Amino acid sequence: MSKKKLPSLAVVGATGAVGTVMLDILTKRPNVYGEIRLIASARSAGKTLMCRGEELTVVALSPEAFDGIDIAMFDVPDEISEEWGPIAVAHGAVVVDNSGAFRMDPEVPLVVPEVNPKDAKKRPKGIISNPNCTTLSMIVATGALNKKYDLKELVVASYQAASGAGQAGIDSLRAQITAVSGTNAGDNARDLREHVKDFGPFPAPLALNVVPWAGSLKEEGFSSEEIKVRNESRKILGMPKLKVSATCVRVPVLTTHSLAVHAIFKKKVSRKDAQDLLRKAAGVELMDDPENHIFPTPADVVGTDPTWVGRVRRSLDDDHALDLFLCGDNLRKGAALNTAQIAELVAKEFTK
């Protein structure tokens, strides 16, 4: 039976940092939707926002807001997703959720379209989860390498941007940069704290500093962010026993997460072969000519869609291991873009 109606889409959390990027992405990507409805908290209801060249009025979150909606994308805190995701499903929508609420639920697939698109169809709860931004910043490239070399272990160190903590993170880092500009802050221990009194959402000053903490405390001294990188990588790759060690560190960058990845494989690797593979991989851009200072940096790739890969090296002491440096925009591929790509997979089901 052919269903030809273009599906309707709701964007829940349309006024947040990720929601704003989402409206830009929906405007620029192929137009596969009928109605697009913007939903946010009662506080934002009535605001108008541009999407696909149309002026749309934000409606307040309520059960009725989902009437007639086929696909609902959620970019809201965990507890809002937890409560309202099932309500949207009960109203007939497929939910694509970017919170942490359902990611590790065995009945909710965790999808990266370049890596495990078929998982999007196995959704007994009507919900599909979008991975955490740090995992997403490296999993497309890592997944492509895994297909050829069979991944055995990942050791990851992150260089995470302030916007991983939302608009408050961006605003705080900008204010901190202004506070230290033209001062001698950073010359002596703890004198940065005299210039930066307000750390915003961070547990220590971030300007002229790096902070080895993101999220909350979990088992064995690991942070929630580090546990997510491990558990989500395992689930996306379908490798429940994959060995993963992550250390997550916040750096004074506004947007785009970077990661140093040491990946150990079952098969032997070569530098040239890995570069060729990454050059052709969907969603990946190779930027790897260090002699000419060609490598990705977050400031050079922010606002773009691919995972940028550079510094590809076969480990000198292990011919089964690669060392890489990757950058991915945490608000685009790390959040809004991947959510939009999942929604497009679902949208195809309506029109084929």
Add this chain to the structure above:
Amino acid sequence: MSKKKLPSLAVVGATGAVGTVMLDILTKRPNVYGEIRLIASARSAGKTLMCRGEELTVVALSPEAFDGIDIAMFDVPDEISEEWGPIAVAHGAVVVDNSGAFRMDPEVPLVVPEVNPKDAKKRPKGIISNPNCTTLSMIVATGALNKKYDLKELVVASYQAASGAGQAGIDSLRAQITAVSGTNAGDNARDLREHVKDFGPFPAPLALNVVPWAGSLKEEGFSSEEIKVRNESRKILGMPKLKVSATCVRVPVLTTHSLAVHAIFKKKVSRKDAQDLLRKAAGVELMDDPENHIFPTPADVVGTDPTWVGRVRRSLDDDHALDLFLCGDNLRKGAALNTAQIAELVAKEFTK
């Protein structure tokens, strides 16, 4: 035979970034020297600098400048050390060199007093080398763990400060921070380059960015900095086959290098045991209570002597591996302090 004369000391490169820190360190540490003579390029000769409360006049580098000198510390570029180190030795001095010129010479020991102090006595060329700052920022803690657990492999990602590129690096980062302060730089790809035109000694803008490159291109796409971490760790630990993978990344921090270290051992490890060991290790300060946001950050420890260790975790998927986050002042322990400690080992030979 008892030699009671306090040895004389020359500081070669006294006016540079590390030299300046050296004069502060010599003033604060136990006074084990007779004369201290400051040597620099002809350009700086005649300048006066304070050391141990005395005003000292800088003399120009020449063979005669080493007359009567027992120990000569060098903090100068590789090629100056290469030329002048042997001249100082010919004039009777023991040379402690902080350049890369002699570090991998099998006839020159590479010494970290907390790790391999005895190697300082085996110096057939009369020269002892001081390790690279990045290696030094982690090797004291790693060496302490190695003694108990037997190290097998190191995977390291660095967060290196601007002052690793000297005073020019510090000045450039400060200027870059001023250039981006109050602007929207960093919102879109490559627009940081419109605000930061002069990168100083770095291959890309460093303010609001991270740059995955330090040094020059070596084998297999590795940077000279990454190769140093591998080769110097092996030599200091006396483990010529140790597996080491490093990715070195510059971050917008003025001084103090940080490293995320994944260390794999032959013996099983436990978190509590490793924390106890590090708490007692010489030259190490444990700062590890993430629940209360206690972990080292470079801005909080700059200007101090120890290697600060936090985020101690036993890897979740490997009971032989530890994950750590370390900070060490690259101008102090990473350069001047370790050089001073080596010189003190030599000074003891004169007075015992």
